[in-house]
Amino acid sequence: MKPRPRSPRFRHTGTRASLAALILCVPIAPVAAQDGGAPAAGAPGGPGLAVVARKLLTAEFEGRTTVDNGVLLVRDGKIEAVGARGELTVPDGYEVLDLGGLWVAPGMIDLHCHVAGALSDLNDVVYLTNPGLRATPTITPGNPLMKTAVAGGVTSVLLIPGSGSNMGGHGILLRSGFGTFEENLLRDPGSLKLAQAGNPERRAPWFPGRAFMNYNTRGTFVRGLAYAAGFTAAEKNGTTAPAIDPQYEIFRHLADKRTQVSTHTQMYQVVMTTITMVRQELGLDVYIDHGTFDGYLAGELAEEADVPAILGPRQVYFRSTRTDGKIQGVAAGYEERGLRKIGFNTDSIGRRGIGQEELSLQAAMGVRYGYDNSDMGGVRGVTSVPALASGLAGRVGALTVGLEADLIVITGDPIDPRTSVEMVFQVGQKVYDAREGRRW
Amino acid sequence: MKRIFGSSILSSIAALAAATWLTTATVLAGDNPAPAPPPAAGAPGGPGLAVFAKKIVTGQYQGRAAVDNAVLLVKDGRIEAVAGCDEAAVPEDYEQLDLGPLWLSPGLIELHCHVACSFGRDHSETAYLANPGMRSSTLIVPEFIHLRNAVAGGVTTVLYIPGSATNMGGQGVLLRTGGKTYEEMLIRDPGSLKLAQAGNPERIGPWYSGRSFMNYNTRSVFRRGVNYAKRRKAAAEGKGEPVERDLMFDVFPHLLEGDTQVSTHTQIYQVVLMTLSMVRKEFGLPVYIDHGTFDGFVAAKLASDLDVPAILGPRQISRAYNFPGFSTIDHDGKLFGVAAEYQRRGHQKVGFNTDAVSFMGPGGPSQEELALQAAMGVRYGFRNTQAEAVQGVTIVPAMAAGLDDELGSLEVGKLADMIVTTGDPNDPRCCVEMVFQGGKKIYDTKTDMRRF
Numbered sequence: 001m002k003p004r005p006r007s008p009r010f011r012h013t014g015t016r017a018s019l020a021a022l023i024l025c026v027p028i029a030p031v032a033a034q035d036g037g038a039p040a041a042g043a044p045g046g047p048g049l050a051v052v053a054r055k056l057l058t059a060e061f062e063g064r065t066t067v068d069n070g071v072l073l074v075r076d077g078k079i080e081a082v083g084a085r086g087e088l089t090v091p092d093g094y095e096v097l098d099l100g101g102l103w104v105a106p107g108m109i110d111l112h113c114h115v116a117g118a119l120s121d122l123n124d125v126v127y128l129t130n131p132g133l134r135a136t137p138t139i140t141p142g143n144p145l146m147k148t149a150v151a152g153g154v155t156s157v158l159l160i161p162g163s164g165s166n167m168g169g170h171g172i173l174l175r176s177g178f179g180t181f182e183e184n185l186l187r188d189p190g191s192l193k194l195a196q197a198g199n200p201e202r203r204a205p206w207f208p209g210r211a212f213m214n215y216n217t218r219g220t221f222v223r224g225l226a227y228a229a230g231f232t233a234a235e236k237n238g239t240t241a242p243a244i245d246p247q248y249e250i251f252r253h254l255a256d257k258r259t260q261v262s263t264h265t266q267m268y269q270v271v272m273t274t275i276t277m278v279r280q281e282l283g284l285d286v287y288i289d290h291g292t293f294d295g296y297l298a299g300e301l302a303e304e305a306d307v308p309a310i311l312g313p314r315q316v317y318f319r320s321t322r323t324d325g326k327i328q329g330v331a332a333g334y335e336e337r338g339l340r341k342i343g344f345n346t347d348s349i350g351r352r353g354i355g356q357e358e359l360s361l362q363a364a365m366g367v368r369y370g371y372d373n374s375d376m377g378g379v380r381g382v383t384s385v386p387a388l389a390s391g392l393a394g395r396v397g398a399l400t401v402g403l404e405a406d407l408i409v410i411t412g413d414p415i416d417p418r419t420s421v422e423m424v425f426q427v428g429q430k431v432y433d434a435r436e437g438r439r440w
Numbered sequence: 441m442k443r444i445f446g447s448s449i450l451s452s453i454a455a456l457a458a459a460t461w462l463t464t465a466t467v468l469a470g471d472n473p474a475p476a477p478p479p480a481a482g483a484p485g486g487p488g489l490a491v492f493a494k495k496i497v498t499g500q501y502q503g504r505a506a507v508d509n510a511v512l513l514v515k516d517g518r519i520e521a522v523a524g525c526d527e528a529a530v531p532e533d534y535e536q537l538d539l540g541p542l543w544l545s546p547g548l549i550e551l552h553c554h555v556a557c558s559f560g561r562d563h564s565e566t567a568y569l570a571n572p573g574m575r576s577s578t579l580i581v582p583e584f585i586h587l588r589n590a591v592a593g594g595v596t597t598v599l600y601i602p603g604s605a606t607n608m609g610g611q612g613v614l615l616r617t618g619g620k621t622y623e624e625m626l627i628r629d630p631g632s633l634k635l636a637q638a639g640n641p642e643r644i645g646p647w648y649s650g651r652s653f654m655n656y657n658t659r660s661v662f663r664r665g666v667n668y669a670k671r672r673k674a675a676a677e678g679k680g681e682p683v684e685r686d687l688m689f690d691v692f693p694h695l696l697e698g699d700t701q702v703s704t705h706t707q708i709y710q711v712v713l714m715t716l717s718m719v720r721k722e723f724g725l726p727v728y729i730d731h732g733t734f735d736g737f738v739a740a741k742l743a744s745d746l747d748v749p750a751i752l753g754p755r756q757i758s759r760a761y762n763f764p765g766f767s768t769i770d771h772d773g774k775l776f777g778v779a780a781e782y783q784r785r786g787h788q789k790v791g792f793n794t795d796a797v798s799f800m801g802p803g804g805p806s807q808e809e810l811a812l813q814a815a816m817g818v819r820y821g822f823r824n825t826q827a828e829a830v831q832g833v834t835i836v837p838a839m840a841a842g843l844d845d846e847l848g849s850l851e852v853g854k855l856a857d858m859i860v861t862t863g864d865p866n867d868p869r870c871c872v873e874m875v876f877q878g879g880k881k882i883y884d885t886k887t888d889m890r891r892f
Binding site: 145147148324325326327328329368369370378413415416417418439 | 585588589757773774775776777806808812815816818819821824829864866867868869889891892
């Protein structure tokens, strides 16, 4: 087996790093000049790229889901045009990448990732609620688990703290494909991680129950939002802004809808509380994350309150007392109750647990256990739905003009485990090519 | 091989029991009882059945993988013909079942099942480190919820075996999942001798043995058992002293005669190696790798040379770098597909198993997930150009367990254990619509509750 050549973008000079730091907030990653040469076609600063494929899985949430015999134009890291081969002319000077029988889909997005950073640091259980802790200081770009994630077609992740406490801290939205924090950063804070039950009970010495945890969590939310309101009021009245409290800074982002509450919430009771407390009572953007068990019983309420459900890593509910021995698919359960925004996550936890590259398999299991896939719902559940839930829909998650060119090239339907990922592009740059060495 | 399949005496007893029950029921129900319905087409005693399908995946080992637009004839529970629609003549009096776009495949065969009984301490008794005398056939719960889900997932045959808390958990039993009684379920007892060399038996207190002692102890039990079998055989042929029957070693005559096998929970390279060198080479017993995972594939060439089948799962990938002391390979965080690595080293008999342990709740793998194990094998590199993944859950386990004269593929003369699916059984986007066992329909999503 030939070792995979180290990509030039995993090397960088000090100058480039400082440059990158300067433009940290610019959504497009800095140009990665390849060994001093010109940027590749499709990459920022390079010539245009025309990708020709048997099928484009556009995966738009409301819109077309596929284009057969399609052409996709990429320029400066963004998608410039998507159409059928007959309707779209390739401009002069564009490099053509003819994929023959292969398919192209948007890069996949996992909203429950624990492997983009050092897991050992990720579950700091200082208090029962720790809204001030950040996942950012733990990032390990290009670690082996994330390289494997890329090979599985996962291009964006929400790295979040564990659920050892009710609020583990800030999540961070990252790209998977590059070797530095600056290149990989999508948004920080990516979310406030909330976990209402199932794990925080373990916290010694008093082992809290759900009623106390809910009381305490609600208290933190109320204090946090009062803190944010203090800034809004000061701005409105032209008075001095309150002193910054790092513990509550994230609530200003939440109050302005610049980030969301990602809630590890699985059983019916806590899913219901997520919707009634976080969404209805406090008015925050929130989504169900790590949704499993019988949470689907709140599916109708979730649709009414427009709370997306990102489900996994267990796609079946199997308790014969409630289902007459039948195996109830969790995604199917939400769908039967009318919820439209259904997605999938892994809860990747490292080498012994679920791997980050298994995201598409979660969608596959959703479909196996009854989720409707007649209009590529499985693919949307790992692309456009998580993009919508996390507020990234204007940047990634579909093959739509103007979005970042995060693409996977695959031998067929990405959620069919018999297919394999052949290439991955991120922001128009090729970050994986199986011909140069497969990860499996 | 015939004698292994439901002895005629046993069938007669079953028939007699059923008849007695019917008579009793008649008496209790009073006059004019409804006559028993005649056997359905395809079932034993019924008229013939012709099944038309878009594709028949034959499961045939290294033969034709599939027949498109095909028909399969079943009579008296057995397959009479498999052919393209335009090649075969369908007898006039055969009932016709047109499946339209659906596919027909052999029922799936699982060689590592723990859910045919109430899971508990009955199942993994740790009397000694080696317990070759204990039987799992004493624990069966017909129509158990997991077996019903197994049927709905296309699994028609299971080897129900004791857990691996000891080096020899006892005797497995081969069962039909669709039977309503033990007699209907029984395919063969003993189905196997369950051997587990490492990974779990270390837990037995108070001394927590290591691999060297366990291997010594296991080897000596094999030695005594094989000697017992030889002496019994000699005595039966009038060549030696009579040998008193010893229940602890009763499975060994079956092993020596080749009418059962050693099913070995064996995963790590070192114990796969011991399985091959000790059980197969030193004692000459029929054996297969069961629950094969981790880096066992490093021994694949040897396994192939000795014709020891490898049944793999429930973990189809090796991230062996994370298991210090386990690993014999060095790699840069790359994933190894276990099945792919066996195949890449030339092993031809690669199959899949679940290790179904799920009991009334989420936990371990469940029995209906067998097809997914094969799917994961393919995802992580197992070549599937000739439907090898379907063969890995049908004919390969049938060959490993010595059932291939009767089961494991849709071939003339075999029992009609068949599943009807919306596509490739290994594709999780497809679902099972009907299941037949011995020509009899035992599950139909149109009339029965869809179980998932």
